[in-house]
Amino acid sequence: MRTLIVGGSGLLGSELARQCSQAGHEVAATYLTRAGETAGVEWLPLDVRRRENVDELICAFQPEAVINAAFRQTDWTTTATGAANVALAVSMAGGRLVHGAVSSTCG
Template sequence: MRVLIVGGSGFLGNELVRQSAAEGHVVAATCLTRPGTAAGVDWLRLDVRDRAAVVDLIGAFSPDVVVNAAFRQSDWVTTAVGAAHVAIATAGKGGRRGGCTGDARCAGVREIAATRISRPPAAGTTPSRQTSEEFGLMR
């Protein structure tokens, strides 16, 4: 499976990259300034605030799955608008996407199943809660 981890050089993204590569997936991961350290990964520079760049990168890599772990606490545009850019670009290419939320970052997660895929939120739940449940962070 071709997996794209957006924000792959961050704390959570790095673990997702590591586990995806260990499972034998073809992995590309993005970084804003410095690539991560995982071997066997195609490290790509990306500013998620640039919608055209996000669309181009997702189109060029053609992932089966996109997981967005990009996060910058002090930058709403990166965290929220960037996430929208990733979701829109993924949907436009017919891909599947998973989301990593603040819930995951705050839970002290050590093991995350990188191959979990997000689905539309069930009635009465939020995307954040649903994603947390999929990754085993909430019960």
């Protein structure tokens, strides 16, 4: 399966990228500031806050499944608007989407 992990360099995303790669999937993962280190993963820069960038990347990579793990505790735009941008792009491409987030706080 051709899988895209959005936010792949974070805690959740890096583990998902590792597991998907080990399972034999074709995996690309995105990062904002630095690429991850998981072997067998294509690392792609992406700012989920920019709708046009999300659209372009999903159109170019053509994933069968997208897992959104992009999260920044102090940045609502990344966490909320970014999630909406990913959802809209995947919907337009006719793909499948899973959203996930890790937080160190409960509230």
